[in-house]
Amino acid sequence: MQKSIADKIIISIILVLGLAEVAHLAALFLHLSFSMCAVVFTVLLLGLALFGIVKFVLEHRKVKNVKGSIAEKTGTPAKTLLYLYPFWILLTGGLIVFQIIWNYWMHIPYISNDITAETVQTMLCSDSIYNINPLTGQAFTAGMPMRLKILVLPTLCAVFCKWTGLSVITVCYSIIPMIILLLSYLVYSRWAVYLFPNEGRKQVLFMFFVAVIYQFGCYSSVMDSFLLFFRGGHGETLRTCVLLPYALLCCLQKDWKKAVLCVLAEACVVWTFYGLGWTALTIGVVCGISLIKTMIDRRKKV
Amino acid sequence: MMKLLESWGAGTGSFAENGQYLALFLVVLLFLWLTGKEVKKEFVIFSGVVALLILCPFTAKVLLIYQTTFFAHETVWELLPMTAFLAYGAVMAFAKMTAALTKEDREWKATISGKKGKAYEALAVLALAALLFLSGTVSFTENITEKAERADRIPVEIGEVLDLLEIPQGETVLLAAPDEVVEWARLYSGNIIMPYGRDMDEQGLTAYLYDKYTSDIVGLHDWIQGALPAPEFVEDAYLQEEAYAQQCASAGYDYLIFTVERANNDLLAYALESYGGYRIFARTDNYVIYNR
Numbered sequence A: 001m002q003k004s005i006a007d008k009i010i011i012s013i014i015l016v017l018g019l020a021e022v023a024h025l026a027a028l029f030l031h032l033s034f035s036m037c038a039v040v041f042t043v044l045l046l047g048l049a050l051f052g053i054v055k056f057v058l059e060h061r062k063v064k065n066v067k068g069s070i071a072e073k074t075g076t077p078a079k080t081l082l083y084l085y086p087f088w089i090l091l092t093g094g095l096i097v098f099q100i101i102w103n104y105w106m107h108i109p110y111i112s113n114d115i116t117a118e119t120v121q122t123m124l125c126s127d128s129i130y131n132i133n134p135l136t137g138q139a140f141t142a143g144m145p146m147r148l149k150i151l152v153l154p155t156l157c158a159v160f161c162k163w164t165g166l167s168v169i170t171v172c173y174s175i176i177p178m179i180i181l182l183l184s185y186l187v188y189s190r191w192a193v194y195l196f197p198n199e200g201r202k203q204v205l206f207m208f209f210v211a212v213i214y215q216f217g218c219y220s221s222v223m224d225s226f227l228l229f230f231r232g233g234h235g236e237t238l239r240t241c242v243l244l245p246y247a248l249l250c251c252l253q254k255d256w257k258k259a260v261l262c263v264l265a266e267a268c269v270v271w272t273f274y275g276l277g278w279t280a281l282t283i284g285v286v287c288g289i290s291l292i293k294t295m296i297d298r299r300k301k302v
Numbered sequence B: 001m002m003k004l005l006e007s008w009g010a011g012t013g014s015f016a017e018n019g020q021y022l023a024l025f026l027v028v029l030l031f032l033w034l035t036g037k038e039v040k041k042e043f044v045i046f047s048g049v050v051a052l053l054i055l056c057p058f059t060a061k062v063l064l065i066y067q068t069t070f071f072a073h074e075t076v077w078e079l080l081p082m083t084a085f086l087a088y089g090a091v092m093a094f095a096k097m098t099a100a101l102t103k104e105d106r107e108w109k110a111t112i113s114g115k116k117g118k119a120y121e122a123l124a125v126l127a128l129a130a131l132l133f134l135s136g137t138v139s140f141t142e143n144i145t146e147k148a149e150r151a152d153r154i155p156v157e158i159g160e161v162l163d164l165l166e167i168p169q170g171e172t173v174l175l176a177a178p179d180e181v182v183e184w185a186r187l188y189s190g191n192i193i194m195p196y197g198r199d200m201d202e203q204g205l206t207a208y209l210y211d212k213y214t215s216d217i218v219g220l221h222d223w224i225q226g227a228l229p230a231p232e233f234v235e236d237a238y239l240q241e242e243a244y245a246q247q248c249a250s251a252g253y254d255y256l257i258f259t260v261e262r263a264n265n266d267l268l269a270y271a272l273e274s275y276g277g278y279r280i281f282a283r284t285d286n287y288v289i290y291n292r
Helices: A005-029 A032-067 A078-084 A086-104 A117-125 A153-164 A167-197 A200-216 A225-229 A236-253 A256-268 A277-302 B003-017 B022-038 B041-055 B058-064 B073-079 B082-106 B116-135 B139-143 B154-164 B178-187 B203-208 B215-225 B235-253 B267-276
Strands: B173-176 B255-259 B279-283 B287-289
Touching: A005 A032, A005 A153, A005 A167, A005 A236, A005 A256, A032 A117, A032 A153, A078 A086, A078 A200, A086 A167, A086 A200, A086 A225, A117 A153, A117 A167, A117 B178, A167 A200, A167 A225, A167 A236, A167 B082, A200 A225, A200 B073, A200 B082, A225 A236, A236 A256, A236 A277, A236 B041, A236 B073, A236 B082, A256 A277, A277 B041, A277 B073, B022 B041, B022 B082, B022 B116, B041 B058, B041 B073, B041 B082, B058 B073, B082 B116, B116 B154, B154 B178, B154 B287, B215 B235, B215 B255, B235 B267
Parallel strands: B173 B255
Antiparallel strands: B255 B287, B279 B287
């Protein structure tokens, strides 16, 4: 199946997370400063960007050389969809823009049970990674659990703050949640293509309903939209609203490589028992169902 | 057994208390199951299996054990592909509804390119969106957070008092303040250092850190909050204020913030000035800042 732009963006973000984790763990275990960690990450990221550009150019040439090659297309180009269903697309787009402005720019951040922003602030001010208690600013006496120290999102946010000069609150409670929300919509755009191949109208409506469910389904702390709107910068949100649905989609499409990437990404952003998080379990359940189905089919044949 | 059921009940309750998306999920499951060949069977089976695993208390417990029982019961709901499944159900329902509407309308085929078809579609989408709205909520945001009035999105009264602190570039200041100020101080500036953080007041945060507070620091927190038990005699009350004022001075706290109600205590003001060397630095409508 041809990779869509949405797929490429999601995989790129997962790879960026992986690179950030490498830089973060290197800094953590080699006791490097935060600045050094940022440099290592920047170098790795530039390497990835270079690799991406080279790959893109080579693929582009290949496609040009193979005359008449028609890749399997199940999605409808976005421009065509916009031309055919402008009302629904604009309505969905408007709803997404409203969600971003309302939740990430117009309200006081919901900081309960969250120390991400303080951790980022501390990394930037102390130029160290997890040597200072983020809640008091004093040196740790007993430290913090290793299961939290290995998670990469705070370091990634801190690097982003360092690059852009934006405030910690803006990055942790506006920019990163916004990116995760948009990634989530990208994932569901792939779902739309999978569930309704070559049915543009249904794809557009699916996305509209996803936006509506996010908007009205924010009634409990376990709902996807609660995580997106109030805990947008959390690893848990990235897992629940991006990695899990994407991994499930990849499993249903038998694209196991991408599903495994999601498992690894989850281990970088949420504490899992040696990578055995929800994403791995999702893959397990899908495999289990397939296995049972195969066995039943075989019995029927016999 | 009872513990298991209680934990399961609390976890399920948190999902079904204020909205009906779980019920809607089960209705969609049934609807898609009955719809037959048109649906993506694998997805429907997966959703059904996961719902079963979560709704059964024993398998839900197994899922929690799989997650090393580190996370609360609520987290198992993350496994359920709620958003994708509800949206899928809505679109399939839309297809069925428009098909049913057009079937009944005999003139439909003659006017298929007309506005009537679009009106039917809009009606179906509106009905489904209304169902999602009625099963969910619009007011949750207002219950847990407020509109931001400052550009930095810090609550106004807290931002006002933190704005008054003089923090030299690249240097740190030591601050002891009430919980509501402490909550935002480290977000406001990483150069503010405090004897206790948000975890003093917010028990959920203690899971993130191994550091524990000494009784001295807990006492200081209660003194700042005005939560220490009031001594019976005025002399004892004075000695108490004096002891904490001296503790602050010897620890080198640059700023002490009190609520206006707490700062109205004459004994406190006297002890701070006489034994701590603190003077009133600034005031806002809600807080008084002392420094030395």
